[in-house]
Amino acid sequence: MKKINSYIVVLMAFLVPLSGCKKTFLDSEQLSSYAPENLNSVNAMKAALNGLGASARREFFGDSAPMLTESIFSDVAVEGTTDKNTPAQDLISRITPDANLNSDDYNKIGWYWDNEFIAVRQANTIITNINLPNYASEAEKNAILGAALFYRAFNYYRLVHQFGDVPFLSKDYDAPKADFYSTKREVILTQLKADLEFAQTWVLDGGNKGEATKGAVSHLLTKVNLALGKFDDAVTSANNVINGGKYGMMTTRFGSTASDAAKNVVWDLHRMDNKSIAANREALFLVIDREAFAGFTPSGSQLMRNTVPAWHFANVKTPSGATAIVDLVSAEIPLTRMYGRGIGRYRGTPYSTKNIWTDNTDFRHAKGMWMDMTDLVYNNPALKTSANAADRALYGQPLQMYSASNLAQRFTNGGLDTIRHWFGWPHYKVFINSTNALANDPYWSPPRGTNTDWYVFRLAETYLLRAEAYYWRGDLALAMADLNVVRSRANAALLTNPALVTIGTILDERARELYWEEPRKTELTRIAYIFAQTGKAAYNGKSYTVATFSDNNFMYDRIIEKNDFYRNQVPTLQGVNYKIAPYHVLWPVPASAQRFNTEGRINQNKGYAGYEQNVPALDKIQ
Numbered sequence: 001m002k003k004i005n006s007y008i009v010v011l012m013a014f015l016v017p018l019s020g021c022k023k024t025f026l027d028s029e030q031l032s033s034y035a036p037e038n039l040n041s042v043n044a045m046k047a048a049l050n051g052l053g054a055s056a057r058r059e060f061f062g063d064s065a066p067m068l069t070e071s072i073f074s075d076v077a078v079e080g081t082t083d084k085n086t087p088a089q090d091l092i093s094r095i096t097p098d099a100n101l102n103s104d105d106y107n108k109i110g111w112y113w114d115n116e117f118i119a120v121r122q123a124n125t126i127i128t129n130i131n132l133p134n135y136a137s138e139a140e141k142n143a144i145l146g147a148a149l150f151y152r153a154f155n156y157y158r159l160v161h162q163f164g165d166v167p168f169l170s171k172d173y174d175a176p177k178a179d180f181y182s183t184k185r186e187v188i189l190t191q192l193k194a195d196l197e198f199a200q201t202w203v204l205d206g207g208n209k210g211e212a213t214k215g216a217v218s219h220l221l222t223k224v225n226l227a228l229g230k231f232d233d234a235v236t237s238a239n240n241v242i243n244g245g246k247y248g249m250m251t252t253r254f255g256s257t258a259s260d261a262a263k264n265v266v267w268d269l270h271r272m273d274n275k276s277i278a279a280n281r282e283a284l285f286l287v288i289d290r291e292a293f294a295g296f297t298p299s300g301s302q303l304m305r306n307t308v309p310a311w312h313f314a315n316v317k318t319p320s321g322a323t324a325i326v327d328l329v330s331a332e333i334p335l336t337r338m339y340g341r342g343i344g345r346y347r348g349t350p351y352s353t354k355n356i357w358t359d360n361t362d363f364r365h366a367k368g369m370w371m372d373m374t375d376l377v378y379n380n381p382a383l384k385t386s387a388n389a390a391d392r393a394l395y396g397q398p399l400q401m402y403s404a405s406n407l408a409q410r411f412t413n414g415g416l417d418t419i420r421h422w423f424g425w426p427h428y429k430v431f432i433n434s435t436n437a438l439a440n441d442p443y444w445s446p447p448r449g450t451n452t453d454w455y456v457f458r459l460a461e462t463y464l465l466r467a468e469a470y471y472w473r474g475d476l477a478l479a480m481a482d483l484n485v486v487r488s489r490a491n492a493a494l495l496t497n498p499a500l501v502t503i504g505t506i507l508d509e510r511a512r513e514l515y516w517e518e519p520r521k522t523e524l525t526r527i528a529y530i531f532a533q534t535g536k537a538a539y540n541g542k543s544y545t546v547a548t549f550s551d552n553n554f555m556y557d558r559i560i561e562k563n564d565f566y567r568n569q570v571p572t573l574q575g576v577n578y579k580i581a582p583y584h585v586l587w588p589v590p591a592s593a594q595r596f597n598t599e600g601r602i603n604q605n606k607g608y609a610g611y612e613q614n615v616p617a618l619d620k621i622q
Helices: 008-018 042-057 066-072 109-128 138-162 185-202 214-227 231-242 265-269 303-307 335-339 350-355 381-385 389-394 407-411 459-473 476-489 503-513 520-534 554-562 591-596
Strands: 077-079 283-287 346-348 454-458
Touching: 042 109, 042 138, 042 283, 066 077, 066 109, 066 346, 066 520, 109 138, 138 185, 138 214, 138 520, 185 214, 185 231, 214 231, 214 283, 214 454, 214 459, 214 520, 231 459, 283 459, 381 389, 454 459, 459 476, 459 503, 459 520, 476 503, 503 520, 520 554
Parallel strands: none
Antiparallel strands: 077 346, 283 454
């Protein structure tokens, strides 16, 4: 425990004098630079790196966490908050440059723009001032430089697949700057590749949990190589992780829950106290969030609040009309303590909650691991003493709901809003229980998800990335073999026909394995770019081009194919119809970023107001 974030005290002291910001006007509020005089020791440099790790943590945690926004621009989920008309559901009307792009009740597109550029500037401050401290060796200096380059690449990889061409900041700035220009996405990716190849040499494994690792660098490099269409290089960088000897898939029981015969290794893998232990060889890059640590997420992870259905105020009745379920923590059958109390923000699609689960042996969808609403039980204590014998017999029995055959009933089933209240979820992934006594933990009463460590990069994804590289190369048997490594650990039936492996096969496995880990929109946009760059025909028979990317792309076609809500423009109870357009393959640059950039031009993406004022993006790093 002492080794985890051991520089946290230094970090907290370090950040205070750096709060006097130097405005660069890249975003609307805060792109400050660290004061170089504070970076005059190795400990200060490491504290600054820990600050970057803490910034990565914020994507996953909190009410309406930013990861929700990544997920709803995809095939796996939509925004399930149906008691308001402000959330990102009709994306065509809601997602504009001047809209509210950073709010729990809207979306977090603006959060990504602001925070990713803040992280880039924090990394650049380390990079620019790397020679200030006295190091024990050149290797020590290069390890810190490599970690800073990793964090800069980590954020730019996301920016170019969220917003496309964006300004590239290659150094720290010590004076206000209002003349930024967008740089071509492929130019930025080429720079990231060079930076990560340097970092791959110098960043080490075996450091403090939560720090950048060599495995994480190679993993990110694999994504960059894929994005550049360098598929041989992607195989090589993935091999560095898979065959490097440091990491391995967790295939046998381990950790605090290893003796629980009712569970399995996938349950062990995702327990909050097993993620960062030495026995876990699958974690490449973690974020650390503990209630006992300074700087912990103040409202807890809120994972169950975000992802579990809002069952506690669903209009679920017995056939006689009696209330079926209650959310009392003290109930005889305490459903809230057993499964958490959610509000259904992340509403999984039929594709991700039902259609991809065709294998009854898969641990990830097994009883007790995956929850459906019919796995909950009638727990209203009043049923036990009801005058209605049928109601008394229901107590402790699985919930029931009559089936609906047509689409309108499927999502608004009588008086029950099934968008928000009735869907399945991966209990094994999001059940974040408290390590403290119930009465002493404000984030566990009601149970909504307390603080926890979380995977950012995991070896299972490395196998899926290498499978993708093999797919692009046409090595389908090798792609199938890597998919089967992940499937085998999950006790799923192995694939046997390589001819049937498509990018859809890989995306399906990613959806099963990487819930609330992968930024699904980012990865779909990356894959859409590859189809456009290569001209390779997708499994749907279509080919794509870069020239028409915002009008015709694989990401949109995939979403319309798999996401029932967007395809059918399903209405919410507020009368809002779920809608998405091809140009949502890239998000809008917030208008505030352009307004403050008075002497340059940050280009807007096609489909949004301001696109007509674009100028050619830079074709080299400046």
